[in-house]
Amino acid sequence: MSKSMWQGVIPALTTPFAADGEVDHAFLAKHAKWQIEAGCIGVVPLGSLGESATLSFDEKVAIVRTLVKALGDTAPVIPGIGSLSTDEAVRLAKACEAEGARGLMVLPPYAYSTDWKEMSAHFRAIATATKLPILLYNNPIAYKTDFTAAQIAELANDLPQIEAIKESSGDIRRLADIQALIGDRLVLMTGIDDAIVEGLAMGVTGWIAGQVNAFPHESVALFERARDGGYDAVKDLYSWFLPLLRLDTVPKFVQLIKLTQQCVDWGDERVRAPRLVVEGAERDAALKVIEDAIKSRPEL
Template sequence: MAIKWEGVMPAVTTKFTKDDELDLVTFEKNINAQLEAGVNGIILGGTLGEASTLTPAEKETLVKKTLEITAGQVPVIINIAEQSTKEAIQVAKNAEAWGAQGLMLLPPMRYKATDYETVVYFKEIAKNTSLPIMIYNNPVDYKIEVTIDMFEELLADCPNIEAVKESTRDISNVTRLKNKFGDRIKILCGVDTLALESMVAGADGWVAGLVAAYPAETVAIYKLVKSGDIAEALRIYRWFMPLLELDISPQLVQNIKLAEVATGLGTEYVRAPRLVLQGAERERVKGIIDAAMAVRPELVEYKSL
């Protein structure tokens, strides 16, 4: 399946039972809600998906289950976040064998690679798979920035590098990428609190987090912006902002899973060393969610926009 790299692509949470096993029943309920809302792809095993805690067998199960649920409606993409090039290449090969239709690549984990090392890392993965690739550029959280010069070399040598999850927190980077590469690389905003602004600047899509709990609101914002109804998109976005801010936190997984409970699309269970929110912090986050739920906006018909 060809990937257009546009629209809303949820970075979904991984659902666990109280016994720390995969909860595929709740997972399927959430994926179906994403499809019903009109998302354009499903991304597995990102930061929000607790990738670093998943076993290879669990990743395989999630890919195959998602392919079963989506049944060809949207592409299924898996994130690669490994400590060595050898491991990353193996995950890419596994993903292709399991039937995944695309990859999202983070730079090397734990080791702060140089620009040269980072480019070589991405190139080695790209040449060992036929799958289309989206580079995840998040220097704030992962301390390595993929610069315009680095992208120039990657795009020249790797035709299957097709998109970037733009998470530099610098909206002007959308314009720089467009000015330099045009449509050679698609741009998807990776920061929930900058999504509307990034799309107005020309981003092609949104790799979203709070979509896990609020799929319809997320897709509606995207559709409204792209149809030119900025005023209606802003109405929803302004309501959404306190929730979107839950995504820019070290506890984003716990925060968003608590929001999924509020909308009936998930549970709070996380995998250790993460633990569910406790005490005053849990009450603070729950207060934000409850306040938003009390005034959850009515949505216009957005799917046909």
């Protein structure tokens, strides 16, 4: 697999739920196709935004199956591999490979944050269980486990199937630290919506994006213009987009991005408990951001 698989805009897909609480596979397929038609280069289901921790093993495999069937050869399906146990994560990686996934985004285990020895063993067990190229996901804000630049370099040097790093620590300096240790060995990606232009300036060439679920054309335009022309080329578009992008970096980002989808008629805000849809003043504030953005939506 070429490293080009990681270079562009890749939606962290939300998981759509029907009124009965089951996964809405028909909408999932339609939504993924829309993202690719808008210029995205692949999809990442089963991540934090995909409410992966609330999905059963079988639901996860079924989601990958639906997406592989929907997208065929047009774009890779790159599921997130996260679990409470290493054994289950290994089984999920193998199952996703068998369903036709073309890469994996590997997360630290849910709920258990520990030392480097255990995190390294967990990661290596998953990586060596599959032939698929791997995106290492570092998000200490969400998972309380922080892969340092030196640890990322160690894994990259030992495991050739690691092709990219989704660096979401929120510390833009980390990107320079990684490059100082291993040069361009890994494709640098970010998973923080409101740091994409800054990330591109520091060598990022891929974006696992959130609000792309509702605004794929604007997301692709933002990425490509900033990549090719820097901040000056994208200042107005970024200023318009930033209030929406900041909804991706708060605890209820799943609810807020799904609400955004609902407002643009590309999804429903239904979430799976313990999440609940936002209400009251919190909802009013979010709707104001979303509705203002829709009213002032720029011509691309």
